[in-house]
Amino acid sequence: HAKKQGKKTWKLFEEEMQLSIIKRLRLENELQQALVLDQLVAFYQPQVHILSGVITGFEALVRWEHPSKGLMPPFDFIPLAEETGLIIPLGELIMRAACRFGNSLKKKAKTKIRVAVNISARQLMQEDFLQRVKKIMREENYSPDALEFEITESILMESLEENIEKIKELRSMGIHISLDDFGTGYSSLRYLSSLPIDILKIDKSFIQEIDNTANGAAIIGTIIQLAHQTHIQVVAEGIENKIQLEAMQKLNCDYLQGYLISRPQPSTKILDFYESRQGKFSF
Numbered sequence: 569h570a571k572k573q574g575k576k577t578w579k580l581f582e583e584e585m586q587l588s589i590i591k592r593l594r595l596e597n598e599l600q601q602a603l604v605l606d607q608l609v610a611f612y613q614p615q616v617h618i619l620s621g622v623i624t625g626f627e628a629l630v631r632w633e634h635p636s637k638g639l640m641p642p643f644d645f646i647p648l649a650e651e652t653g654l655i656i657p658l659g660e661l662i663m664r665a666a667c668r669f670g671n672s673l674k675k676k677a678k679t680k681i682r683v684a685v686n687i688s689a690r691q692l693m694q695e696d697f698l699q700r701v702k703k704i705m706r707e708e709n710y711s712p713d714a715l716e717f718e719i720t721e722s723i724l725m726e727s728l729e730e731n732i733e734k735i736k737e738l739r740s741m742g743i744h745i746s747l748d749d750f751g752t753g754y755s756s757l758r759y760l761s762s763l764p765i766d767i768l769k770i771d772k773s774f775i776q777e778i779d780n781t782a783n784g785a786a787i788i789g790t791i792i793q794l795a796h797q798t799h800i801q802v803v804a805e806g807i808e809n810k811i812q813l814e815a816m817q818k819l820n821c822d823y824l825q826g827y828l829i830s831r832p833q834p835s836t837k838i839l840d841f842y843e844s845r846q847g848k849f850s851f
């Protein structure tokens with residue numbers, strides 16, 4: 569009886585495996601098509617200076633306008649894109665879009681504004697990554713000092729020496745580098761001063777710990793102090809309410825990003841938002 573039962577379970581397992589393999593293959597095919605059919609678009613979320621409310625930058629965040637599933641968040645397809653290598657054309661598509669967005673912004677903005685794009689491990693590891701970036705800048709007629717690359721701690725640590733060399737070269741081109749999701753990985757407080765970065769982005773999981781009693785703020789305060797000692801500026805991610813905003817002001821954080829200011833929006837919407845507020849957010 570037990571043997572029979574075992575066989576049955578195995579058969580179910582096999583069927584499920586096949587189903588998930590088919591699903592995955594279908595999604596991979598669809599993602600490949602999405603690149604060709606222009607279904608992948610960048611949304612943009614503003615970053616503001618914490619004291620003045622001036623909008624100083626935007627982060628480009630990919631969305632998939634899926635014909636039947638609707639607007640898909642990166643969580644649902646970025647891992648697959650990374651596994652299959654599709655992250656390379658995807659990343660370049662978003663980089664180009666960000667340059668175009670930045671150029672239209674330049675016409676409306678009174679201050680210098682940067683557009684940030686997320687860079688995945690696979691992209692950074694390409695031998696000719698720098699040449700590829702330069703080609704895009706040239707073709708889009710975009711100035712590198714208005715561009716920022718967001719790189720996560722874990723990517724940076726993956727092959728530290730090699731990546732640090734590349735990042736140094738990107739910086740010497742004028743591109744700004746930020747360390748994304750800080751605090752979720754290696755907690756590299758010890759390494760902070762040795763990393764060639766301009767900006768540190770405190771992960772939203774830390775911000776979410778700030779409550780009415782401002783608990784959870786102590787660690788953030790230490791991170792900010794240490795960053796400032798090494799001339800690194802700090803962005804707080806995922807600011808959703810006034811309590812978090814005020815806590816970050818008290819802790820001397822430099823910039824904010826979060827739903828309190830705006831959710832990520834399509835380029836036309838966010839350009840309207842920028843114009844109607846005259847490039848400034850009032851808290």
Ligand code: C2E
Nearest residue numbers: 629630641642662686687688806807808825826827828832
């Ligand atoms: P990330 O780079 O850390 O981006 C910040 C995420 O936090 C975004 O999620 C953003 O929508 C979300 N967020 C912003 N403000 C708030 C807030 O106040 N509350 C909450 N709960 N969330 C907030 P999103 O757009 O779903 O992106 C998720 C991740 O996908 C990104 O995390 C990034 O790692 C990755 N990703 C997005 N676009 C790209 C891309 O073009 N290339 C690559 N390689 N990765 C990307």
Ligand code: MG
Nearest residue numbers: 627686718748
């Ligand atoms: Mg990011």
Ligand code: MG
Nearest residue numbers: 748749769805
């Ligand atoms: Mg982040």
Ligand code: MG
Nearest residue numbers: 748749771772
């Ligand atoms: Mg994140």
